Amino acid sequence: MMLTDPNQPIVAIATAPGRGGVGVVRVSGKGLAPLAAALLGQPARPRHAHFTRFTDEDGQPIDHGLLLYFEAPASYTGQDVVELQGHGGPLVLQLLQARCLQWLQILADQGQLPLAGRLAEPGEFTQRAFLNDKIDLAQAEAVADLINASTAQAARSAVRSLDGAFSARVHQLADDVLRLRVLVEATLDFPEEEIEFLQRADAQGQLAQARQQLQTIGQQARQGVALHNGLRVVLAGQPNTGKSSLLNALAQAEVAIVTDLAGTTRDVLQQTLHIQGVPVHVLDTAGLRDATDVVEREGVSRAWREVGRADAVLWVRDLSLRHQPQAQQADALVQQGLPPSLPCVTVWNKADLVAPAEHPPANDAALVVSATTGAGLDAIRRTLLQLAGAQSGAEAPFSARARHLHALKQTDEHLQTAQALLEDGANALDVVAEELRLAHAALGQVTGAVDTEQLLGHIFADFCIGK
Ligand SMILES: Nc1nc2c(ncn2[C@@H]2O[C@H](COP(=O)(O)OP(=O)(O)OP(=O)(O)O)[C@@H](O)[C@H]2O)c(=O)[nH]1
Ligand SMILES: [Mg+2]
Structure with a gap:
């Protein structure tokens, strides 16, 4: 999304499409008092619910409802906001929206507004809130997360991010890094005393502490991301070990076909489970073996592809065949194919076929x-x-995005380099300073303290219109 004139009035239907008891049309821009007055037929009192009749240009009634006028900066966007609450039918809301645009045009023609209005882009209201410092980027993203939350837990985490829980942690860390930067850069000016000076200030200790803190935040953010995206877990293993049966049992539904023939599953089947509010996408795949059948072979190659992009694997094995050499051999082949860095848990299935003493x-x-x-x-x-990174029972302290994890990782890489250089002796202090600056900049990407238009466009384009 392009950043257009941030003062131009924007109009959108803010409520979801479809019929509802109430629907809201929202306008944000600079100097909207004349618009509120025009719609109301008299000047509007800020933050007051005016009950009124909305009419079209011929004076015919469109609807009656509430008009609310929020004067800048005390509004969602930080600009003047006019909100019309009418009945929630698509036609009524279209008419109200059109009427707002019409008035904005008239007022612009009369010179009461510098620019007429236009329809809002997705996320543009929240973008303006960001541009007017009402919220930072992490908070803006939390708005979208809250709207898209599919579980109560995800919603609570998003609200905490929106309240600034995540941002506060990041700001705190950014402050610490900034202090270190100041320390190192000040030292640069007094080269003959630098080592002793840094030692006295315990630069290394501070740096280690910052990295420690970063790790905690990263872990919490990972939980937040898992909550937002859901974890992809693949059921993989030899044919007939009971992968599809396990998917059905976990989903408590007959999702996958189960037969006693090896090579039943070919297509990848996905089922999303909500475990204590955390979404987990479980994928059932074809049994891994050297298949001769063309269709099965395609299934096996898809299975490996899913393993390649999974967050974790449940390696399903047949307990009743645990000591059978042929099964052991085949399992060894499966294991060789699993990426060593991928979290993997062995699931011995068919325990009912084996005496408990031999488990x-x-x-x-x-x-x-x-x-x-x-x-x-x-x-x-x-x-x-x-695997989702959630401690049992504890919920993610805030919602987060993969984008944040990336920025946190970058931050840590720069801090790590700085740390290594400092430990080597402080001969390369200017490089340490530069690494700290980069770490600081990477952290800034989370909250938008360092802004780039591209980043902004990307983030807000995911929003729904009217938000
Ligand atoms: N006794 C017993 N049988 C099971 C269990 N789980 C699965 N089976 C049986 O094992 C056979 C294979 O089950 P599936 O779920 O189709 O196995 P799969 O791993 O999906 O097999 P493919 O799709 O061919 O790779 C079926 O006859 C199931 O009824 C279990 O826990 N105990
Ligand atoms: Mg199967």
Whole structure:
């Protein structure tokens, strides 16, 4: 989205499309008192709910409802905002919107407004709130997260981000990094005393502390991201180990076809589970083997592709075949294909076929379950939650985006370089200063303290119109 004249009045239907009890048309811009007066037939009192009749240009009634006028800066966008609350029918709202645009044109023609109005772009109201310093970027994104939240937990986390919980942590860290920058840059001016000076101020200790703090924030942000995007977990393993049965058992629905034939599943099936409010996308895939059948072979290659882009894998194995050499061999091949860095939990399935005394010990890396009896399913759910980075029961302290994680990671890379250079002795202080500056800039990307138009356009384009 282009950044156009930020003062031009923008108009949008702010409520969701469709019929509803109440619908809202919103206008934001500079100097909208004349618009409020025109719509109302008299000057509007700020922050007062005026009950009125909305009419078209011929004086015919469109609807009756409320007009609210918020005077800058005490509004959502920080500009003058006029809100019309009418009945929530698509036609009524279209007419009200058109009437607002018409008045804005008239007022512009009369010279009461510098520019006529136009329809708002998606997210433009929130963008203006950002541009007018009502909220920062992380908060703006939280608005979208709140609107899109599919669980109560996701909504609560988004509200906390919107309240600035995430931003506050980032600001605090940015302050610490800034202090370090000041320290290092001040030292640059007094080269002969630099080492002693930095040592006295414990620059290294401060840097280590900042990285520690960054790690905590990163972990919480990861939880926030998991809450927003959901985790992708692939059920992978040899044919017939019970992957589809497990998907069905976890989803409590007959989603996938189950047969006793090896090679039943070919297409990738996805089911989203909500575990304690955290969305987890579980994918059932074709059993991994050297398939001869063309269709199955395609299924196997899709299965590997999903493994390649998964956040984690549940490696499903048949417990009743645990000691069978052929199955062991085939499992070894599966294991070779799993990326070593990918979090992977072994799920021994079909525990009902094996006497409990012969079960392997269950732990965090290996679960013993039965899709048939449902034994161990709770352990799988707990594991999925852990993989999502959520401590049991605790909810993500704030919502976050992959964009934030990226910025935090960049920050840490620069801090790490600075730390290494400092430890080496302070011969390259100017480089340390530069790394700290880059770390500071990377942190700024989270809250928008460092702004780039491209970033802005990208973020706000995801919004719905009227927000
Ligand atoms: N006894 C027992 N049988 C199971 C269990 N889970 C699955 N089965 C059976 O194992 C067979 C294979 O199950 P599926 O769920 O189709 O296995 P899959 O891993 O999806 O197989 P492919 O799609 O061919 O890769 C079916 O006959 C299931 O009824 C279990 O926990 N206990
Ligand atoms: Mg299957």
